[in-house]
Amino acid sequence: MIDLRTALRSHVGKVRQVNEDQAWSGTLDDGVTVAIVADGMGGHRAGDVASRLAVDSIVASIQGWKRDEVDSDKSELVREWIRKANEVVFETASLNEQYHNMGTTVVLAIIEGDSGWIGHIGDSRAYRYREGELSQMTEDHTLVNELAKSGQLSPEEAATHPRRNVLTRALGTDRDVEVDVSSFDWQPGDRLVLCSDGLCGLVEPSLLQQAMADTVADLDEQADRLIDLALDAGGDDNVTVVLVADEGATGGVTA
Numbered sequence: 047m048i049d050l051r052t053a054l055r056s057h058v059g060k061v062r063q064v065n066e067d068q069a070w071s072g073t074l075d076d077g078v079t080v081a082i083v084a085d086g087m088g089g090h091r092a093g094d095v096a097s098r099l100a101v102d103s104i105v106a107s108i109q110g111w112k113r114d115e116v117d118s119d120k121s122e123l124v125r126e127w128i129r130k131a132n133e134v135v136f137e138t139a140s141l142n143e144q145y146h147n148m149g150t151t152v153v154l155a156i157i158e159g160d161s162g163w164i165g166h167i168g169d170s171r172a173y174r175y176r177e178g179e180l181s182q183m184t185e186d187h188t189l190v191n192e193l194a195k196s197g198q199l200s201p202e203e204a205a206t207h208p209r210r211n212v213l214t215r216a217l218g219t220d221r222d223v224e225v226d227v228s229s230f231d232w233q234p235g236d237r238l239v240l241c242s243d244g245l246c247g248l249v250e251p252s253l254l255q256q257a258m259a260d261t262v263a264d265l266d267e268q269a270d271r272l273i274d275l276a277l278d279a280g281g282d283d284n285v286t287v288v289l290v291a292d293e294g295a296t297g298g299v300t301a
Contacts, residue, residue: 048111050157053269053289056152059244060281066287067242068101068150080098080108081288083170085242087216088139088148096135096150096218101132104154105252121227123166124154130218132167133216149216153184153240165227167217170203171246172224172241174230175252180239180255187215211243235254237265237291241272244285249275265289 052071058064066086073079084094084100107127131152139145151168164172169186189212216225236260246254249272257271269289276285 048070048252050077050199050290050292051265052079052081053265054081054287055269055287057277057281057284058275059284060277062284063280064091065284066096066150067244068094068097069240069286069288070101070105071288073085073246074108077158079290081155081238081240082292083101083240083286083288084150084152084217085168085212085244085284085286086148086150087094088145092139092145092148093150094139095145096148098139099135100131100150100152100217103134104128104152107195109129111121120156120158120161120163124156124163125225125227128154128165129223130236132217132223133221136221139218139256147219149213151213151242152217155238155240155242155290157238160232162230162232162238163227164230165217165225167209167223167225168213169243169247171239171241172244173241175237175255176233176235177256178255178259178260180251182251183228185226187213187226189214211247216220234292237268239272240290242286244282244283245272245276245287247283248281248285250270258270265291279288291292 054071055068056067069083072080082101084097086097091243092263104127133203139148153166153168153170155164166184169188172183174183272287
């Protein structure tokens, strides 16, 4: 069985007063590793409520997951967990005026053996670092990304566009939501990065790759370094990172 460990860091940043990001990570008894990042949005304190509700709902679903059902479709499980979280956030907002129209991004990854699955809504991202290359595994659900895909914006224009944080899809803002789910293979030495846009929206991919390439640093040190990169880039948003790696792939720090 592949021995994985996780490192989680979250920082309010240099500008915001409230951290609206939420995250969770852990390895279940049967060796399945799970990581979640959610970046909330809304009115006064509604963003942190939305992200907390989403993460709590997904964690509850995971803890109630009957893993003896060996034939269960992991892609559908991930989709079901996120849709259930969507219902929780939407219903809470519907019943409480102060939470009107609150929502959150979410990116969820599970790894079992040599296979993994990612579900996401919004612009929080997942990357995989493998053999010196950092690859983005999710596609942002943003207005600017849609404009870039249609050729109306260049990659350079998209990276600095003033509306680059406008989401086309979020968890909890509508009764029904489309969830993007994909599968991937997992190899010894791989590292997974889940993050809010407080990191990927401020730090160039080349700098993220450089930070992940430092194999001398253990997983906790890498997570701290990624947070520092976001703060050094201005820190104008909350920033959250969850890293997943083989126990032997970094400095060997125990969980």
